[in-house]
Amino acid sequence: MTGGERVPAERKRRRPTSAGVVLSVDLIVDTARELIDAHGAQAFTVRKLGAALGADPSAVYRYFRNTEDLFLALADRLIGESMEGFTTTGDWAADLRELALRAYRSALRHPQVAVFSTVRVTGRPHEQRAVDTGIGLLLQAGFDDATAVRHYHSLVDTALGHAALDAGVLRLAPAQRAADEYAWQAAYGSLPADAYPSLHRVRNHLPHMAGSAVEPALDLLIAALRQEAAERTG
């Protein structure tokens, strides 16, 4: 764990803030979460967090050494939530698809946080549980140890990568988003067939490019895994 540890390992003295709130790591993480859910990670600031807590913004630094540290603490909680109620069905490929999609959906709601949890090793219980489950499914499919790790890495990073991209789209104002969808038609719909033969041919299908590609991409990954597993065992 590189930098995760909060300043004091345990804390006992609790003094209420001038607004009467008793701070704690959990309360701060919860409040940060609510703020991000309500107004987007883009709008999150330490000062707003302080205001939402009913405390001076700088009080946060008694619990986390900086905002990155706070995000990291939020990360493991999100991993845990995204895995709530997940159970294996016996179809390892379908289970892996679901696992990756859960990671995607969770990360999409909290992209800033998600990037941290991918980049840094939290090493906390929720993360460990999820990794164990995913790699277990690949071992069950018959892959050897090294290959299982590699494929798990590919799946999860692809899901989270798409989330990082798609989160950018969500950040756009709805009107602008609609305009961009149409832009695929406007900019590409009438290109000369001689200079852009392929684009011209598929011009009617281009608006689909405005949506997310997670599911098609995951489907391809899973198909490849199924094929490779079949070749291995058979």
Place this chain on the structure above:
Amino acid sequence: MTGGERVPAERKRRRPTSAGVVLSVDLIVDTARELIDAHGAQAFTVRKLGAALGADPSAVYRYFRNTEDLFLALADRLIGESMEGFTTTGDWAADLRELALRAYRSALRHPQVAVFSTVRVTGRPHEQRAVDTGIGLLLQAGFDDATAVRHYHSLVDTALGHAALDAGVLRLAPAQRAADEYAWQAAYGSLPADAYPSLHRVRNHLPHMAGSAVEPALDLLIAALRQEAAERTG
């Protein structure tokens, strides 16, 4: 196309800055590029751009309505550069892999910019050329129009998504990065076999998780496409 247009369509009067520099759209984009290449997109600010240009920071707003607009202008240039010297070899699968890897590598150096170019339709020549080439390769492989578009979307977004993720790693200080690689061993290397059977079994392979997963992921995607194309044609 949505919001790209700079403030005046054309400009004629050129007055040198107090440092003797004659500003222009191209000069500003070039300088922004150099700044990002040298110190990372994270460290880019309008004020530093002004200093690097030898002009007041606010002069930039005579050419771009805001920083997002500037990034968007940079995007198409990067697409063009990433495709420089690309030629098809006749092996459509290998060509697609190379195309996606070029997008990844280019985006990795300029993640902030890359997200914009994925999210927004630039509709400019370089973008159109790249899309036409990629979809052309899939049509050549025998996919129908709608499927070719879908697969192209999956490939490119996966490449760019991994870039967005991996860019986060690059932002870490090198020492911290090395520590995180080791963290996979430290946090996961000694987990109890009964609670985490799969993790325990593959524990020696976990440090690989610290690297990028682009190439393994792209290999899986390409394998799936090869398989699907073979089933189609034969």
Place this chain on the structure above:
DNA sequence: CAGGTTACGTCAACACCGTTGACACAAGGG
């Protein structure tokens, strides 16, 4: 139950950030 230690909430300040409006001047067209 009193006293000392100290955790921690608060305050003020620092050094930044993107962006805007007023202003002055020089470039270019008539």
Place this chain on the structure above:
DNA sequence: CCCTTGTGTCAACGGTGTTGACGTAACCTG
């Protein structure tokens, strides 16, 4: 040669994350 106007500069606004000093209240000790 003047007048319009494009455009570089300046100062300012309202934000940001983070830090250090400070005092008080909460706990531990006796």
